[in-house]
Amino acid sequence: MRTSQPKTIYLSEYRVPDFLVDHADLRFELFEDGARVHSSLSIRRNPEAHGQGSPLELNGDSLQLQSVHLDGRELAKDEYEDRSDLLVVPSVPDAFELRVVTWIEPQNNTRLEGLYKSSGMFCTQCEAEGFRCITFFPDRPDVMARFRTRIEADKAAYPVLLSNGNPVDSGELDNGRHFVTWEDPFPKPSYLFALVAGALVEKNDTFRTMSGREIDLRIYVEPRNADKTAHAMDSLKRSMRWDEETYGREYDLDIFMIVAVDDFNMGAMENKGLNIFNSSCVLARPESETDMAFQRIEAIVAHEYFHNWSGNRVTCRDWFQLSLKEGFTVFRDSQFSADMGSPTVKRIEDATLLRTAQFAEDAGPMAHPVRPASYMEISNFYTLTIYEKGNEVVRMIHTLLGPELFRKGSDLYFERHDGQAVTTDDFVRAMEDASGRDLSQFRLWYEQAGTPVLTVEDDYDEASQTYRLTVAQSIPDTPGQTGKKPQHIPFALGLLAANGTDIPLTLAGEHSAGVTTRVLELTEKSHTFEFTGIASRPVPSLLRNFSAPVRVNYPWTRDQLMFLMSHDSDGFNRWDAGQRLAVEVIRELSGHAEAEVDPRLVEASRTLLNDRDADQALVAKMLQLPTEAYLIELADKPDVQIIHHARERVVKVLATALREELLDCYRRQQPAEPYQVTPEDVASRSLRNMALSWLLHIGDEGALSLALGQFESATNMTDQAGALRALVNSPFEAERGRALEAFYQRWHQDPQVVEQWFSIQAASPVTGDLPSVRRLLEHEAFDWKNPNKIRSVVGAFAGQNLVHFHDQEGSGYRFLADTIRRLDDSNPQIAARLAAPLTRWRKFAPVYSEGMRKALESVRDKDGLSRDVYEIVHKSLA
Ligand code: 0A1
Ligand code: ZN
Numbered sequence: 083m084r085t086s087q088p089k090t091i092y093l094s095e096y097r098v099p100d101f102l103v104d105h106a107d108l109r110f111e112l113f114e115d116g117a118r119v120h121s122s123l124s125i126r127r128n129p130e131a132h133g134q135g136s137p138l139e140l141n142g143d144s145l146q147l148q149s150v151h152l153d154g155r156e157l158a159k160d161e162y163e164d165r166s167d168l169l170v171v172p173s174v175p176d177a178f179e180l181r182v183v184t185w186i187e188p189q190n191n192t193r194l195e196g197l198y199k200s201s202g203m204f205c206t207q208c209e210a211e212g213f214r215c216i217t218f219f220p221d222r223p224d225v226m227a228r229f230r231t232r233i234e235a236d237k238a239a240y241p242v243l244l245s246n247g248n249p250v251d252s253g254e255l256d257n258g259r260h261f262v263t264w265e266d267p268f269p270k271p272s273y274l275f276a277l278v279a280g281a282l283v284e285k286n287d288t289f290r291t292m293s294g295r296e297i298d299l300r301i302y303v304e305p306r307n308a309d310k311t312a313h314a315m316d317s318l319k320r321s322m323r324w325d326e327e328t329y330g331r332e333y334d335l336d337i338f339m340i341v342a343v344d345d346f347n348m349g350a351m352e353n354k355g356l357n358i359f360n361s362s363c364v365l366a367r368p369e370s371e372t373d374m375a376f377q378r379i380e381a382i383v384a385h386e387y388f389h390n391w392s393g394n395r396v397t398c399r400d401w402f403q404l405s406l407k408e409g410f411t412v413f414r415d416s417q418f419s420a421d422m423g424s425p426t427v428k429r430i431e432d433a434t435l436l437r438t439a440q441f442a443e444d445a446g447p448m449a450h451p452v453r454p455a456s457y458m459e460i461s462n463f464y465t466l467t468i469y470e471k472g473n474e475v476v477r478m479i480h481t482l483l484g485p486e487l488f489r490k491g492s493d494l495y496f497e498r499h500d501g502q503a504v505t506t507d508d509f510v511r512a513m514e515d516a517s518g519r520d521l522s523q524f525r526l527w528y529e530q531a532g533t534p535v536l537t538v539e540d541d542y543d544e545a546s547q548t549y550r551l552t553v554a555q556s557i558p559d560t561p562g563q564t565g566k567k568p569q570h571i572p573f574a575l576g577l578l579a580a581n582g583t584d585i586p587l588t589l590a591g592e593h594s595a596g597v598t599t600r601v602l603e604l605t606e607k608s609h610t611f612e613f614t615g616i617a618s619r620p621v622p623s624l625l626r627n628f629s630a631p632v633r634v635n636y637p638w639t640r641d642q643l644m645f646l647m648s649h650d651s652d653g654f655n656r657w658d659a660g661q662r663l664a665v666e667v668i669r670e671l672s673g674h675a676e677a678e679v680d681p682r683l684v685e686a687s688r689t690l691l692n693d694r695d696a697d698q699a700l701v702a703k704m705l706q707l708p709t710e711a712y713l714i715e716l717a718d719k720p721d722v723q724i725i726h727h728a729r730e731r732v733v734k735v736l737a738t739a740l741r742e743e744l745l746d747c748y749r750r751q752q753p754a755e756p757y758q759v760t761p762e763d764v765a766s767r768s769l770r771n772m773a774l775s776w777l778l779h780i781g782d783e784g785a786l787s788l789a790l791g792q793f794e795s796a797t798n799m800t801d802q803a804g805a806l807r808a809l810v811n812s813p814f815e816a817e818r819g820r821a822l823e824a825f826y827q828r829w830h831q832d833p834q835v836v837e838q839w840f841s842i843q844a845a846s847p848v849t850g851d852l853p854s855v856r857r858l859l860e861h862e863a864f865d866w867k868n869p870n871k872i873r874s875v876v877g878a879f880a881g882q883n884l885v886h887f888h889d890q891e892g893s894g895y896r897f898l899a900d901t902i903r904r905l906d907d908s909n910p911q912i913a914a915r916l917a918a919p920l921t922r923w924r925k926f927a928p929v930y931s932e933g934m935r936k937a938l939e940s941v942r943d944k945d946g947l948s949r950d951v952y953e954i955v956h957k958s959l960a
Contacts, residue, residue, distance in 0.1 A: 087956075088458045088949040093402040099220055100131045101138055103227040106272075108217070110197075112204055112235040112279055116187045117197060118148070121217040123227070126177040137172040140218035141211070143196070144186070147218075151181035169218040184217050191215070192867055192908040200345035201304060203280025204240070205358055209351060210401055210460045213272035223271040223398045224503040232263040233279055240279040242302060246270070246354045248336055266354055268334070269501065271397055276353030278302070278341050285311040289319055289333070292326045297333055302341045303365065306831075310365035313376055314340060314383050321384040324418050329492055331391045340364060340383070344833060345868050347911045348464065350382050352389030359386070362834055362870055368757040368798040370835050373767060375799075376759045380422065385415040396499045401460045405452045405528075406506045408464075409472020413480070416473060424699045424761040426653035433628040433654070436474065438712045440466035441633070444533045446922050447958040449560035453506050453528040458953035461911050467531070474631040475527045479510070481572045481601060481629055482524070483517045491516035523605055524570040531560040534569055536604075538636040542619040548590070549577065549616040554608040555632075561957070571604040574629035577613065577620035582649030590614050599626055599652070621645055626652040640666065640682055647686055653700055660686065660704045664732070668713060671728040673721070679735040687736055691743040698751075699765035705772060707732060710884045719927045722888035726847070737776035744773040748788060757798045771804030778812035786814055793821055803838055810846050818849070826863075833870070836863045840874040845882035852886060852893050855879050866905070869912050876901050880919045887919065888926075892933030895920060899937035902951060903944045910948030917941065917951060921958035935959070 102125070109120040127134065147164050150157045152174065163170040169182070191198035196215025197206050206212065214221040231245040237260040243252075247266030254260050282302040289297045299318060301311040318340070325331040335355045346360035363382045366375050392414060393407035420428040443449060443466050450463070452472045457463050480488045495512035506528050514521050539552045553573060557566040576599045577585045584598035590612040602611060621642050625634050638646070638659070643666075646659035667683045690701050710729060714720045737744065751770040753763040774792070777785030789812075793805035802825075809821045822843065829835035840858055843849045858864060858875045865871045880887050880898050887894040898920060905913035920941075923934030941947075942955045 088952055090456050090458055091460075092456045093400070093453070094455070096400050096402070097132070098130050099128055099222060099225050100133050100136045101125050101220060101225075102128050103220060103225055106219070106227040106229045108229065109232045110234065110277060112188075112233065112240065114189065116185055116189070117204075119184045119186060119217045120181070121184070121219070122179060122181045123219070124177075124179055125174075137170050138174045138180070139220075140169045140182075141167065141214040141221040142169055142184075142218045143167055143211070143214045145215070145218065146185040148183040148185055149181075153178050154181075167214075182218050186216065193911065194345055194347045194869070194909060195911070197277065198345070200343045202239075203278065203282065203304075203343065204235075205280075205341065205343050206275065206277045206353075207347065207351060207358065208275050208353070209273040210404075210464075211273075213275055216275075219272050221272050222400065223273060224400065226269040226271050226397070226501075226503060228266065228269050229275060230263065230265045231275075231277065232261055233277060234259055234261040235279050239281065242278070242280055242282045242284070244276075244278040244302070244339060244341065244356055246274070246276055246356050266335075268354060268395070270354050270394065271503065274352070274354045274394055274397075276351070276356040276358055278356065278358070281305075282341070283308050285315060287315050287319065289322050289338075291322070291332045293332060295332075295336075297322075297335075298337045300337065300339045301364070302339065304342070307342060307361070307365050310367050310370075313366045314359075314364045314379055317380040317383040318387060320380075320422065321387040321418060324384070324421065325388060325391070325414075328417065328421075329391070329414070329489070329496075331388075331496070333390065334395070338387075340386075344870070347869055347909070350386050352386045352393055354390070354394050357386045359383075360870065362837065365834065370799050370829070370832055372798075372800045372803055372838070373759055373764045375834075377419070377423070377764070380759075381415050381419050384418045385411055388414045388418075391496060395501065396496060397503045399503045399505050401457070401463070402454055403505045404460075404463060405468045405472035405475075406504065406509055408469045409452065410476050410509065412469050412473035413476040416477075423764075424697070426657075426697070427699045427703055427761065429627055429654050430657050430703050432470070432473070434712070435466070436470050436631055438709065438715055440470045440631070441533050442711075442715045442922060442925075443467055444471070444531060444560070445558065446925070447561060447960065448921060448954065449531045451529050451531045451563075455562075459914070459949040461950055462914055462953055471631055478527070478572050478630055479513050479521070479524070481574070482521075482570075482603070483513060483519060487517040487519075488513070521570070523568075526567055526569045530557060530566050530569065531563055532558045532566065534571065534630075534632040536571070536573070536625075536632050536634045538622070538624060538634060540622060540636075542616070544618075547614065547616050549613045549620055550610055551575075551613070551622065552608060552610045553602075553604055555604055556607075561960075568605060568607050571630045571632060573602045573604050573624075574599055574626040575602065576600075576623040576626055576650070576652060577616065578623060578646070578649055579620060580618055582645070584651050585613075585616060585620055588614050601629060623650050623652055623655045625655075627654045628658075638662065640680065644682055644686055647704070648689070653697070657700065657704050661708050664707050665713065665716060668708070668725070668728050668732055669717075671731055672724045673728075679732055683732070684736060684739045688740055688743055691740060691747050694750075698769065699761045702765040702768040702772070705769070711882075714884070714925075720925070721927045722884050722930060723890065726885040733776060734780055737780045737782075741777065741782065744777055745784065748773040748777075748785075755797070767798075767800045767804070771801070771808065774804065775808040775811065778808040778814070781813045786812070786817065790817065790821075793824075799835070799838075803842065806839075807842050807846075810842055811848050822849075830863065833863075833868075837870050837874040840864070840871065841878040841882075844875045844878040847883065847885045850879055850883040850886050852879075852889065852897055855883075855886075856897070867908070869909065872901075872905070872912060872916070876916060880916065888930055890929050890933075892936065895933045895937035896940070899940045902941050906941075906944060906948050906951050907946075910950040913948065914950035914954050917954045917958075921954060923958070 103123050105124040107122040111118040188197045188199050195212040233243040243262040245264035247264050250265045251263040283305050285301045287299045339356045342361045342364045344361050349363045350359040388411050392410045491513035494516045534557045537554045542549050579585050586596045587600045588594040643659045643663040650656045667680045671677050713725050751766040753766040789805045796802035809818050902913045920938050923931045
């Protein structure tokens with residue numbers, strides 16, 4: 083906690099470490115009032131370092147130092163310096179053993195970084211800089227050590243003692259205590275260290291690897307969750323097989339463990355051999371978790387597993403390279419999810435997240451490149467830009483190289499850098515070396531922030547049967563970056579003939595190859611492409627399958643959008659055409675109470691609802707209107723209230739006009755038992771619940787009884803929560819209250835379901851007014867120490883309930899600011915993340931931006947602001 087300005091860390095100041103650690107021998111004595119950590123490190127000077135003779139400096143945070151021994155001799159107090167964040171030993175030999183004993187208090191650790199307690203168990207979170215909260219260490223990813231960890235604890239309270247690698251010893255101790263020793267043969271950075279101690283039950287399975295080794299798979303959970311592990315276990319086995327088949331990557335230890343914990347700042351963590359998960363990202367059964375949770379769990383289990391190679395075997399040299407592991411691993415998990423389900427739907431979901439939230443980040447005060455050049459607090463850089471834009475950057479390399487050369491590149495990368503801590507540049511070089519392609523201009527994607535804008539113009543010449551397409555790119559200024567260079571952009575396109583078929587694409591001077599989707603490579607500020615042999619004016623289908631993370635401007639008419647919606651062979655662009663049409667229709671209503679909803683949107687929706695032959699998963703996506711957040715992102719100085727009401731009107735008009743079709747859709751979409759998470763069944767449930775929610779939105783009495791019936795008799799949470807959400811957002815006050823009460827009574831013992839219950843209410847325009855949200859914070863099930871509860875109420879209110887959060891009196895902003903100030907002392911990571919909605923204040927119309935700015939200033943003026951919140955607030959107000 084501080085009052086002075088935190089230091090900025092620059093990539094340009096990177097230096098190799100002065101000291102390396104070969105072995106870390108740790109012994110943890112765990113007690114109820116604290117833990118004693120004995121650390122014995124084999125350290126030597128780094129032959130590649132410049133500062134020979136420099137003092138030894140080890141990072142620390144909130145540690146009570148008890149003793150320091152160097153090569154067996156206890157150091158006197160004047161032989162070292164215990165600064166609050168650094169242990170300095172000025173005079174050390176070239177190679178030595180350093181023994182340090184520290185005392186820490188996991189039971190009082192509310193920041194959830196380092197070693198802490200969650201529901202009575204001990205667990206750790208060390209990425210990015212949590213290991214220094216456990217013991218003094220060169221806590222940077224380019225220092226890789228072999229770890230041996232002995233854990234000692236009371237046997238009755240903590241029968242299960244886990245760490246990375248393989249168990250090599252165990253036994254009984256005095257006073258009812260016991261110990262287990264773990265050894266990890268793979269050198270790793272400290273951020274991948276993990277320890278767990280608790281009364282957990284173990285769910286087992288095995289996996290036979292491609293070389294025939296049998297891996298012991300274990301999921302550890304609290305006994306009450308023993309029936310929620312099957313889906314994660316299946317997902318894990320599918321991930322292991324997929325990584326062998328798709329990337330040739332085999333698992334390397336004999337055991338792979340997953341532990342579920344309730345209190346966790348993020349989703350999950352890829353610690354070597356011992357992944358730790360937020361309960362909400364691993365535990366599921368159909369009765370209590372939704373389809374969305376099932377899909378999220380499969381993706382996150384895969385993500386953490388894939389890190390074993392992209393992150394652990396090959397890790398990051400420094401935290402500026404974070405996207406090296408995160409962008410690549412998100413790319414791998416999104417390929418996996420596409421293979422397990424519907425590739426088009428997955429692409430739509432990824433693009434929606436990117437275009438709604440990452441584009442907003444990239445246009446705001448925290449905009450940063452995929453490889454940032456500086457930071458104050460690294461926890462603030464686990465962003466959509468690092469993860470999702472980083473994924474898109476890797477995807478573009480895949481598109482440019484094609485699948486075979488990309489695989490050659492990834493093989494080379496893993497082989498060349500196994501056991502090393504490397505940079506994004508090393509990744510790109512491996513791709514270049516394996517493919518023979520020059521990606522030097524492509525590297526700008528890692529260096530320049532901001533979302534490129536493509537402006538497309540065309541003209542058709544009937545006489546010569548040529549179609550000319552001009553594509554200009556520009557990249558907006560972002561904090562600290564102006565006058566950007568053009569980037570290398572793979573731009574996939576197709577042209578549709580009047581009958582709706584794809585036209586073979588031949589560029590002037592080429593022989594026809596009959597290809598109907600081409601990936602054009604944009605490298606200049608502007609390009610003109612001339613297509614020959616085009617018999618009539620085509621309709622362009624641009625950026626097919628979202629081939630690059632860019633905005634595209636082209637003046638499609640509404641009729642052309644309707645045409646693309648029904649004819650484009652590219653599923654993504656069929657969906658995108660529908661989104662563009664809906665955005666235009668909603669925009670047209672904004673602020674014009676008397677304007678009519680364009681009947682073409684109603685007819686397009688009717689066609690979709692009636693189209694039983696179409697891929698229902700795509701239909702379900704196409705029927706979803708753009709969210710308020712996306713509409714706001716697209717707008718200049720948006721007025722949130724106006725956007726909200728315009729969108730609401732469109733929903734009402736659609737629901738009223740399509741009542742019969744919606745009822746029919748509801749009756750028709752009945753997935754068979756047993757519950758399965760196939761794309762077909764997910765689409766079915768999604769269409770059904772959408773129909774229900776639209777009908778309840780207009781207060782349809784017939785739909786009310788359907789909703790009540792579904793709520794009562796649902797055998798899965800997707801349908802039960804779907805009915806509850808529809809009731810909550812309906813005008814039926816008495817039924818809404820009864821359903822909320824009944825739901826809580828049924829599920830109050832399951833924290834994950836209670837979180838859904840909180841967020842349905844906090845995100846609702848009907849039940850999520852500020853006084854009601856404040857009441858949720860007083861509820862017996864709310865807990866300020868649990869990040870999931872905070873996210874489910876405060877996060878849902880500020881992130882999804884835009885009409886109440888952006889109340890024009892500013893009460894929503896003041897509420898969020900007060901919450902951030904309160905959390906800043908106990909959990910700065912969560913406090914900083916909650917601040918995101920306020921940071922975009924400059925974007926909004928003045929009635930909003932003034933209040934948002936004032937709220938940010940009230941956070942800025944708090945005494946002793948954490949480094950996390952300091953960075954976000956100061957950069958946003960700068
Ligand atoms: N590396 C993990 C996510 C993670 C990141 C940061 C954390 O603390 C600041 C914790 C977890 C992943 O990508 O899944
Ligand atoms: Zn990750």
